[in-house]
Amino acid sequence: MAMQVSQVILGCDVSQEWLDIGVYGEDEPAHIDNEREAIDAYLEHFPAAVLGVEATNTFHELLIERALKLGLEVYVIDGYQLSHYREALRKRAKTDPDDAVLLADFLARHRDSFRPYQPKSPKLRQLWTFLKRRAALVKFTDQLRQSMKELKDHDAQIASIGREVNKLIKRLERDMRILAKALGWRDDLARLRSMPGVGELTALALLVAYRSGHFVHRDPYVAFMGLDVRVRDSGKHKGKRKLTKMGDPEYRRLLHCASMAAVRSVFYKAHYEQLQARGLAKTEGLVIVARKLARLAFALLKNQTSFDPNRFKGACYAT
Numbered sequence: 001m002a003m004q005v006s007q008v009i010l011g012c013d014v015s016q017e018w019l020d021i022g023v024y025g026e027d028e029p030a031h032i033d034n035e036r037e038a039i040d041a042y043l044e045h046f047p048a049a050v051l052g053v054e055a056t057n058t059f060h061e062l063l064i065e066r067a068l069k070l071g072l073e074v075y076v077i078d079g080y081q082l083s084h085y086r087e088a089l090r091k092r093a094k095t096d097p098d099d100a101v102l103l104a105d106f107l108a109r110h111r112d113s114f115r116p117y118q119p120k121s122p123k124l125r126q127l128w129t130f131l132k133r134r135a136a137l138v139k140f141t142d143q144l145r146q147s148m149k150e151l152k153d154h155d156a157q158i159a160s161i162g163r164e165v166n167k168l169i170k171r172l173e174r175d176m177r178i179l180a181k182a183l184g185w186r187d188d189l190a191r192l193r194s195m196p197g198v199g200e201l202t203a204l205a206l207l208v209a210y211r212s213g214h215f216v217h218r219d220p221y222v223a224f225m226g227l228d229v230r231v232r233d234s235g236k237h238k239g240k241r242k243l244t245k246m247g248d249p250e251y252r253r254l255l256h257c258a259s260m261a262a263v264r265s266v267f268y269k270a271h272y273e274q275l276q277a278r279g280l281a282k283t284e285g286l287v288i289v290a291r292k293l294a295r296l297a298f299a300l301l302k303n304q305t306s307f308d309p310n311r312f313k314g315a316c317y318a319t
Contacts, residue, residue, distance in 0.1 A: 011103025022100035052107035194307040197262025225251035
């Protein structure tokens with residue numbers, strides 16, 4: 001029996017210069033420029049439609065902004081999920097028009113599994129952009145130092161580039177503090193920074209994640225950052241547990257750094273040593289601690305309280 005779809009469902013493959021938009025049930029997607037006038041002219045033909053978009057850096061943001069403005073319901077689909085869906089259907093071709101049609105089909109069949117996109121405030125969106133750009137600059141600095149270490153005759157020029165990049169990093173950190181203050185986050189950031197291992201940047205990331213959705217429980221909050229565990233068991237076989245890694249990797253990177261600092265603290269050191277005594281690798285132990293930090297952060301923010309080692313001592317060892 002054919003599936004009944006009451007609303008028009010669109011799927012859009014996004015690139016920097018153009019958009020391919022497929023309509024569920026139709027084979028030929030539209031091809032339009034990725035600019036405001038073209039987007040508005042196309043979407044005005046589909047009032048109250050549902051739009052599925054695959055996230056692509058920042059190129060999809062204009063489309064989402066215009067779609068929400070025009071009253072469409074928007075879903076941002078993870079490219080990892082779409083890739084597996086394509087493989088499950090044994091699609092041999094992967095082109096932009098094909099992906100647009102595939103997105104519409106995927107959303108039509110699995111819409112109930114997703115939550116509609118909730119737009120961030122401009123300040124919140126900019127703060128997250130600053131965090132991401134800072135991470136990119138730090139990565140660039142590390143790559144530059146590693147790739148140029150044998151060019152001894154160019155040490156002065158390389159050092160000069162490093163100093164300029166560091167100035168930009170400091171500028172971004174200052175801008176983030178200004179935005180956090182404008183958002184009224186001082187108390188919440190203080191709560192998060194009271195946690196073992198959590199510094200300024202990790203606290204900002206944890207708070208951005210918390211403000212990015214309406215989380216009623218810690219598990220969706222942890223899953224938002226890709227720190228939930230995928231289980232694959234069949235019969236007597238117990239598959240290896242792995243992180244889903246469905247959220248933005250910058251959350252996991254910062255929490256991993258925080259966990260490395262946290263396991264040196266009195267609060268988590270003994271627990272981390274117990275994990276290693278059970279045979280877990282160092283990375284596995286750090287991932288467990290990172291997930292515990294995320295859960296603890298959610299508790300502090302939800303209950304509007306600061307970290308108390310006596311109160312949360314039991315939570316250190318809870319799974």
